[in-house]
Amino acid sequence: MNRSVDITVSGLCFHIAQQPILRDIDLHVPAGTVLALLGPSGCGKSTLLKLLAGLLQPTDGNIDFAGVRVAEARFSAPPEQRDLGMVFQDYALWPHMTVRENVAFPLKMRGLNAARRKEKTDAALERVGLDTLADRYPAALSGGQQQRVALARAVVAEPRILLFDEPLSNLARDLRESLSKEMSVLLRQLGTTAVYVTHDREEANTMADAIATLSAGQLVSVSTLNAE
Ligand SMILES: Nc1ncnc2c1ncn2[C@@H]1O[C@H](COP(=O)(O)OP(=O)(O)O)[C@@H](O)[C@H]1O
Ligand SMILES: [Mg+2]
Numbered sequence: 001m002n003r004s005v006d007i008t009v010s011g012l013c014f015h016i017a018q019q020p021i022l023r024d025i026d027l028h029v030p031a032g033t034v035l036a037l038l039g040p041s042g043c044g045k046s047t048l049l050k051l052l053a054g055l056l057q058p059t060d061g062n063i064d065f066a067g068v069r070v071a072e073a074r075f076s077a078p079p080e081q082r083d084l085g086m087v088f089q090d091y092a093l094w095p096h097m098t099v100r101e102n103v104a105f106p107l108k109m110r111g112l113n114a115a116r117r118k119e120k121t122d123a124a125l126e127r128v129g130l131d132t133l134a135d136r137y138p139a140a141l142s143g144g145q146q147q148r149v150a151l152a153r154a155v156v157a158e159p160r161i162l163l164f165d166e167p168l169s170n171l172a173r174d175l176r177e178s179l180s181k182e183m184s185v186l187l188r189q190l191g192t193t194a195v196y197v198t199h200d201r202e203e204a205n206t207m208a209d210a211i212a213t214l215s216a217g218q219l220v221s222v223s224t225l226n227a228e
Pocket of ligand 2: 045046047
C-alpha cells in the first residue's frame with residue numbers, strides 16, 4: 001500500500017527575532033518522489049526541514065500534506081500528528097535501548113501489539129541489513145551501522161513522509177557513497193515522499209528526483225533530474 005502524499009509549501013517565511021531565516025519559499029513535492037534540499041551551511045536547510053517536521057512554526061505562509069493544512073502562522077500540527085519518519089546527522093539513537101528496541105519504539109508509540117511489533121521490526125532490520133545485530137547497543141556499532149538503525153526506525157511504521165537532515169555527513173566518503181546508493185534504492189522501493197537535506201551535490205543527484213537549491217534563506221532554483 002502506498003500511502004505517500006504530496007507536500008505543498010506556499011509563501012513560507014521564518015524569522016528569529018525579526019531576522020529573516022527563510023523568505024517566501026514555494027515548493028511542491030509530488031507524492032512518492034524525493035526532493036533534495038541543497039545549499040551551503042547556514043542557508044536554512046535544517047530550518048525548512050524543521051518547519052516540515054513541526055519542530056518549528058512558520059512566521060508566515062503555509063504547509064499542506066495531501067491538501068491538508070499542517071502549518072501556518074498561527075497553527076502548527078505537532079510532529080507526532082504528521083505521520084513522519086526522520087533521520088538526523090547525529091543518528092539520535094537511544095543509547096540505553098538495543099537496536100531492536102530503538103527500531104520498535106515508533107510502533108510501541110502507535111500502540112501495535114508485541115507480535116505485530118516483532119514482525120515489522122524484523123522486516124525493517126532486514127531491509128537495512130541489521131538483522132544479525134538486533135541485540136546490540138548503539139555504542140557497539142560503527143557510525144554507518146548506527147545510521148542504518150536510525151533509517152530502520154524512520155521507516156518501520158511506514159510513515160507518509162520521510163525527512164532526512166544530512167544523514168551521511170558524519171561518515172567517511174566511501175561509506176557515504178555506498179550508503180547513499182542503498183538509501184536511494186530503499187526509497188524507491190518504499191515509494192514514500194521524502195525531503196533530503198544535503199550540502200553535497202553528488203549525494204543530491206544520487207538520492208533525488210528533483211533538487212531545490214537554497215541560498216541565504218531563499219529558494220534559487222528547482223531542477224528535475226532525468227528518470228533512469
Ligand atoms: N535558534 C537560532 N537562533 C538564531 N539563529 C539561528 C537559529 N537557528 C538557526 N539560525 C540561523 O539560521 C540560519 C539557517 O540555519 P540552518 O537552517 O541551520 O542552516 P543549514 O541547515 O542550511 O546549515 C543560519 O544563519 C543560522 O545561524
Ligand atoms: Mg543544517
